Amino acid sequence: xxxxKVLAMAVSTLLCGAMLTGCGSTNESSNxxxxxxxxxxxxAEKKTDAATxxxxxxxxxxxxxxxxxxxxxxxxxxxxxxxxxNESGYRTANVNDLKATFTKENGFxxxxxxxxxxxxxxxxxxxxxxxxxxYLLLSAADTAGWDSVLKDAKDAGTRVILFDxxxxxxxxxxxxxxxxxxxxxxxxxxxxxxxxxxxxxxxIHLQGVIGSAAQKGRSGALTETAEAKGWNILTQQTAEWNxxxxxxxxxxxxxxxxxxxxxxxxxDDMAKGAVAALDRANISHGVDKDVVIIGFDCNKWALEExxxxxxxxxxxxxxxxxxxxxxxxxxLENGETLSQKTIIMDEKGFDxxxxxxxxxxxxxx
Amino acid sequence: xxxxxxxxxxxxxxxxxxxxQIFIPIAALLLLAIFNLIMDPSFFNITLGHNSAGDPVLSGxxxxxxxxxxxxxxxxxxxxxxxxxxxxxDISVGAAMAISGSVVLRILCGPNAxxxxxxxxxxVAFLISCLVAMAFGAFNGALVSIFKIQPMVATxxxxxxxxxxxxxxxxxxxxxxxxxxxxxxxxxxxxxPIPTPVFIAIACFIVIWLxxxxxxLGLYAQAVGINEKTSRLNGLNPAFIKFIxxxxxGLCVAVAAFIKVSRVSTINYSVVAKDIEMDAILAVAxxxxxxxxxxxxxxASILGAYVIQFxxxxxxxxxxxxxxxxxxxxxVVILLVILxxxxxREKIAAFCKSLRSPVNAESKS
Numbered sequence: 001x002x003x004x005k006v007l008a009m010a011v012s013t014l015l016c017g018a019m020l021t022g023c024g025s026t027n028e029s030s031n032x033x034x035x036x037x038x039x040x041x042x043x044a045e046k047k048t049d050a051a052t053x054x055x056x057x058x059x060x061x062x063x064x065x066x067x068x069x070x071x072x073x074x075x076x077x078x079x080x081x082x083x084x085x086n087e088s089g090y091r092t093a094n095v096n097d098l099k100a101t102f103t104k105e106n107g108f109x110x111x112x113x114x115x116x117x118x119x120x121x122x123x124x125x126x127x128x129x130x131x132x133x134x135y136l137l138l139s140a141a142d143t144a145g146w147d148s149v150l151k152d153a154k155d156a157g158t159r160v161i162l163f164d165x166x167x168x169x170x171x172x173x174x175x176x177x178x179x180x181x182x183x184x185x186x187x188x189x190x191x192x193x194x195x196x197x198x199x200x201x202x203x204i205h206l207q208g209v210i211g212s213a214a215q216k217g218r219s220g221a222l223t224e225t226a227e228a229k230g231w232n233i234l235t236q237q238t239a240e241w242n243x244x245x246x247x248x249x250x251x252x253x254x255x256x257x258x259x260x261x262x263x264x265x266x267x268d269d270m271a272k273g274a275v276a277a278l279d280r281a282n283i284s285h286g287v288d289k290d291v292v293i294i295g296f297d298c299n300k301w302a303l304e305e306x307x308x309x310x311x312x313x314x315x316x317x318x319x320x321x322x323x324x325x326x327x328x329x330x331x332l333e334n335g336e337t338l339s340q341k342t343i344i345m346d347e348k349g350f351d352x353x354x355x356x357x358x359x360x361x362x363x364x365x
Numbered sequence: 366x367x368x369x370x371x372x373x374x375x376x377x378x379x380x381x382x383x384x385x386q387i388f389i390p391i392a393a394l395l396l397l398a399i400f401n402l403i404m405d406p407s408f409f410n411i412t413l414g415h416n417s418a419g420d421p422v423l424s425g426x427x428x429x430x431x432x433x434x435x436x437x438x439x440x441x442x443x444x445x446x447x448x449x450x451x452x453x454x455d456i457s458v459g460a461a462m463a464i465s466g467s468v469v470l471r472i473l474c475g476p477n478a479x480x481x482x483x484x485x486x487x488x489v490a491f492l493i494s495c496l497v498a499m500a501f502g503a504f505n506g507a508l509v510s511i512f513k514i515q516p517m518v519a520t521x522x523x524x525x526x527x528x529x530x531x532x533x534x535x536x537x538x539x540x541x542x543x544x545x546x547x548x549x550x551x552x553x554x555x556x557x558p559i560p561t562p563v564f565i566a567i568a569c570f571i572v573i574w575l576x577x578x579x580x581x582l583g584l585y586a587q588a589v590g591i592n593e594k595t596s597r598l599n600g601l602n603p604a605f606i607k608f609i610x611x612x613x614x615g616l617c618v619a620v621a622a623f624i625k626v627s628r629v630s631t632i633n634y635s636v637v638a639k640d641i642e643m644d645a646i647l648a649v650a651x652x653x654x655x656x657x658x659x660x661x662x663x664x665a666s667i668l669g670a671y672v673i674q675f676x677x678x679x680x681x682x683x684x685x686x687x688x689x690x691x692x693x694x695x696x697v698v699i700l701l702v703i704l705x706x707x708x709x710r711e712k713i714a715a716f717c718k719s720l721r722s723p724v725n726a727e728s729k730s
Contacts, residue, residue, distance in 0.1 A: 085537070088635070089537075089539060092537055210688050235684055236686075237681070237684075237686065237687045238686070238687055238688045239687070240636060240639070240687075240688075241633070241635075241636050242633070242636040242637075242639065243628075243629040243631070243633065244625065244628055244629060244637070245687070247628065247629065248429070248433055248677070248678075248681060249681055249687065251429050251433075252426070252429065252678060252681035252682050254424070255424060255425055255426045255429060255682070256407075256426075256682055257407070269629075269631075269633050269636075272629055272631070273629055276552075276628065276629055278417075279416055279417040279418075280416050280417075280422060280424070280552065280553070281414065281416065281422075281424060282414060282415045282416050282417045282419075283417075284417070299539075301539075301541045301631075
């Protein structure tokens with residue numbers, strides 16, 4: 001009996017451990033609803049850390065290349081708090097971009113911390129402030145709860161730059177906020193669609209998880225324009241960023257015998273699923289074909305589809321924020337003032353007719 | 366006088382059908398079919414067309430249902446056994462499918478996620494994914510049978526950690542398989558107009574039918590589910606039987622995952638097979654199986670799985686917002702749970718009898 005009890009204890013401890021590990025690193029799905037960019041998923045260009053890294057990283061010091069170099073005085077010390085790089089392909093590209101920019105060669109001493117949980121992020125922020133970093137770069141998991149810690153940062157002389165996501169805090173608490181404009185992404189795609197001058201617009205609209213920033217922005221543009229121009233939206237369904245669901249939805253439209261000539265999918269995965277359904281029914285798609293395919297996120301494989309001409313358009317959700325951040329830091333270091341606090345990034349959109357191999361390499365995530 | 370035994374036989378036949386387990390899914394299926402027949406008979410149209418590769422394919426809502434319902438039907442087999450023997454459900458099948466699918470792609474695409482050519486034969490990838498999925502099944506099974514942890518709690522571990530493990534297997538890359546033959550398993554084999562998943566599902570049904578017919582697995586699982594102690598006193602090994610049902614479910618997961626990744630030739634760890642565990646459990650419940658173990662009918666569960674897909678396709682067809690789908694499923698669940706309660710069924714049987722008896726009286730006079 002005693003043996004059993006001991007065993008039960010041991011197993012339950014193990015269980016708890018395993019569950020904690022699980023909780024920390026598997027929030028990608030539950031988070032996708034609230035996060036702005038978690039929809040995109042892709043081949044990452046570079047090898048990323050394993051899932052567990054997010055757990056272990058309290059603050060893994062700096063760029064790994066110059067192993068021996070101790071932090072000298074002239075390096076700018078920054079602390080970067082980001083979401084879990086495993087959350088999505090977008091995030092992976094984002095993290096790699098930051099890591100590539102804020103290196104010792106470029107004059108930075110960067111520490112990284114990852115979490116999908118707001119409270120953990122706040123703890124990291126407090127730790128960074130205690131470590132007296134010069135800049136705190138923050139992609140907050142949640143919009144709320146940052147006031148007090150940002151006030152601490154201000155008192156300690158740490159300058160805060162928000163990237164990717166905004167927070168509900170007074171503007172005076174941070175220096176700059178660099179964000180993606182999802183509505184603009186949608187607008188660009190819809191404008192492109194309008195410029196195609198199709199004889200009629202019969203659209204299948206595949207939405208992301210309802211309520212996410214990406215879905216709202218990308219849906220909003222289409223819905224408005226469709227109303228204004230009298231475009232016919234045959235089906236407007238959420239496939240929840242899921243390729244297979246998208247395939248089923250498009251299949252059901254095909255089965256019902258309705259005619260359509262545009263598929264507006266709010267991410268690449270769903271566009272891929274839709275195309276699979278079209279291929280089954282022998283409906284041609286792509287440049288100068290029966291159905292126009294629009295996707296988002298610029299996954300590398302999606303851009304390759306564009307290049308082959310089987311898709312028509314792919315809208316970007318720019319994960320490469322580091323150049324913007326660096327610009328801001330450079331300006332601040334030189335004592336300049338920023339003309340505006342909120343900086344909206346350029347978002348590209350690629351047309352299958354004009355895309356080049358360089359575009360695929362440079363912008364594919 | 367001659368009419369009496371005949372009609373009595375008839376009424377008892379009706380009553381016995383109502384009492385039969387398979388009555389629930391059949392009734393649900395008929396209800397859906399009649400609904401569609403009234404609303405739009407073209408729902409049942411099946412047309413022979415060609416896909417973009419020029420091969421003949423059948424298409425239509427009915428084909429979509431038996432096609433997309435395959436994975437769920439396969440999972441329902443394993444879930445029924447697990448439910449019967451361990452008196453609980455495995456909620457990790459969705460996550461396990463992500464792992465299993467990830468393994469398939471990892472082996473097909475190699476460590477660099479370079480999918481230009483297949484790195485290994487498809488059958489090897491499939492077999493290894495089977496082994497991996499069975500190992501995870503064994504892990505769940507061991508927790509449940511040896512350590513006597515509640516099934517839902519035991520499988521919660523994999524439920525939370527599984528998708529991260531899946532991402533980790535491929536270093537968070539999303540390999541895309543370009544090989545045409547790989548797509549056969551989730552699409553069509555050239556020359557055969559019926560979707561391949563249907564054949565895979567039928568093969569699984571035959572295998573499980575043979576297993577249940579020629580081995581004592583079914584009887585033993587039932588015995589363990591009804592009363593573990595008595596079955597042990599009768600010389601069975603309950604722990605082993607529970608364990609083996611989880612391993613079988615693992616195998617089902619591998620097959621289902623293989624179809625899933627083949628459909629779109631890629632994977633998205635956070636959304637692939639999302640919430641499928643709930644559908645699988647629902648299929649078991651729809652089949653009239655008691656969720657607290659004991660007697661079971663696999664054929665009823667399989668029918669239950671197709672009922673769920675029928676419902677999904679019907680709702681897509683009538684352009685019901687797909688995020689409202691769970692609400693409709695909930696309504697169905699409520700109805701079914703009430704219908705399947707023994708007390709209600711007895712009432713229905715009695716009601717049928719009372720319907721018959723006045724008729725008898727009339728015919729006699």
